[in-house]
Amino acid sequence: MDDIKIFLSEKDIPRKWYNLAADLPTAVPPPVGPDGKPITPEVLAPIFPMNLIEQEVSLKRWIDIPEGIIEILYRWRPSPLRRARYLEKYLKTPARIYYKDESMSPPGSHKPNTAVAQAWYNKEFGIKKLITETGAGQWGSALAFACNLLGLECKVYMVRISFDQKPLRKSMMKIWGAECVASPSDETEFGRKILKEMPDTPGSLGIAISEAIEETVKDTSGKTRYSLGSVLNHVMLHQTIIGLEAKKQLEIAGEKKVDVVIGCAGGGSNFAGLSFPFVHDKINGADITIIPTEPTACPTMTKGPFAYDYGDSACQTPLLAMYTLGHTFVPPPIHAGGLRYHGLAPIVSQAIVEGLIEPRSYHQLQCYESAILWARTEGPLCAPETSHAITCVIEEAVKAREEGKEKVILFNYSGHGLMDLAGYEKFLSGELTDYHLPEGEMAKSIGELDGLPRPAAKKSGKW
Numbered sequence: 001m002d003d004i005k006i007f008l009s010e011k012d013i014p015r016k017w018y019n020l021a022a023d024l025p026t027a028v029p030p031p032v033g034p035d036g037k038p039i040t041p042e043v044l045a046p047i048f049p050m051n052l053i054e055q056e057v058s059l060k061r062w063i064d065i066p067e068g069i070i071e072i073l074y075r076w077r078p079s080p081l082r083r084a085r086y087l088e089k090y091l092k093t094p095a096r097i098y099y100k101d102e103s104m105s106p107p108g109s110h111k112p113n114t115a116v117a118q119a120w121y122n123k124e125f126g127i128k129k130l131i132t133e134t135g136a137g138q139w140g141s142a143l144a145f146a147c148n149l150l151g152l153e154c155k156v157y158m159v160r161i162s163f164d165q166k167p168l169r170k171s172m173m174k175i176w177g178a179e180c181v182a183s184p185s186d187e188t189e190f191g192r193k194i195l196k197e198m199p200d201t202p203g204s205l206g207i208a209i210s211e212a213i214e215e216t217v218k219d220t221s222g223k224t225r226y227s228l229g230s231v232l233n234h235v236m237l238h239q240t241i242i243g244l245e246a247k248k249q250l251e252i253a254g255e256k257k258v259d260v261v262i263g264c265a266g267g268g269s270n271f272a273g274l275s276f277p278f279v280h281d282k283i284n285g286a287d288i289t290i291i292p293t294e295p296t297a298c299p300t301m302t303k304g305p306f307a308y309d310y311g312d313s314a315c316q317t318p319l320l321a322m323y324t325l326g327h328t329f330v331p332p333p334i335h336a337g338g339l340r341y342h343g344l345a346p347i348v349s350q351a352i353v354e355g356l357i358e359p360r361s362y363h364q365l366q367c368y369e370s371a372i373l374w375a376r377t378e379g380p381l382c383a384p385e386t387s388h389a390i391t392c393v394i395e396e397a398v399k400a401r402e403e404g405k406e407k408v409i410l411f412n413y414s415g416h417g418l419m420d421l422a423g424y425e426k427f428l429s430g431e432l433t434d435y436h437l438p439e440g441e442m443a444k445s446i447g448e449l450d451g452l453p454r455p456a457a458k459k460s461g462k463w
């Protein structure tokens, strides 16, 4: 029988990140100001260190991973590639299902791949404190973990609903020395304004980002910066180590071709990390179906327009060209907190515009059913975000059975769900529901994009 765990030795860890911006047939429209003019890197300087801003705008295909980062990544990388043989057997599918297990990192997800890199570059630049937001708490705990290793202070604004649903994530952040407050909070002007207008709001990533940026730019010491766990080009870049390792591991497993690549997408980083090296192959002629998945309750990719929009609710960021539901959209309180974001990484958005990747959306209850099937066949408890990828894997594996095709399916197992048991409990006791968004609600926040500049949705027409 073939191996079900494929390891890569430490000496074979990738030493460069892959930058899709170098190969996209049509460039991502640049970030612009409200006047529609492209912003200069200096505009971002109070928010990010210049070494990361340089990475953000780089068009170099391969970027060296500094040795200091690799040394920390060795704590859990290379991550295993696993074969989901028991799910295959249950589904009676001829497909071979592989998954990159990112749940093995100390905080339990893919997020520390960029947290460590960002903390390292900030430290190199002389920064002493990082401020961030977190949805499900995975990103906040990953940055807390990285800051602790690199000797930086860390403060996290955690979206209110997750703060209440996942209290143990707060403990993880505290253990690694970070401060964690619920957002909206009374610590910022924007937080106080939102609390006054909507005292019972579950919060959103857009609001939490605004609070974190507000506090960062108010600090005039020059030693504090903001850090984002997804969406931006440099975050996607740091995550490509996942797909680059997976390629080497599939080769070891004897697979010559991958047919389907799947990842869930909140801001887009775990999906991008696994898939971009395969998008590169697709650009060069490979026949691969590449699918990002999202909740129907926050259908950014499948229902949102491609538009210029702010990354945060208080309109402090530059305008980014992306699929978006509008920066005022507050998603329903689904348990997949990391997928409750109104926008999507501009570089992933451009890959959708090009037709290189094909998004799908799923309801919460179907995703919990998939998570339970996964736990009862394969064993592990997945994060609610990850269950959106597993649902698509099951769909594709059943399709392969119906077509009688021996496909190779690869997906990103973005995190474990051991801090998410309250959601499982609610599902098992029948308390969870699907959310059907009132059309008017989405139309309202999307309508607010009307006054903003419009990007041209340019594509090469090859896919």
Ligand SMILES: Cc1ncc(COP(=O)(O)O)c(C=O)c1O
Pocket (backbone or CB within 6 Å): 109, 110, 135, 136, 137, 138, 139, 229, 230, 231, 264, 265, 266, 267, 268, 269, 270, 271, 337, 338, 339, 383, 385, 386, 414, 415, 416
């Ligand atoms: C386990 C897990 N998967 C996926 C995501 C979605 O984020 P991204 O799209 O940036 O990978 C999150 C975000 O918090 C997460 O915690």
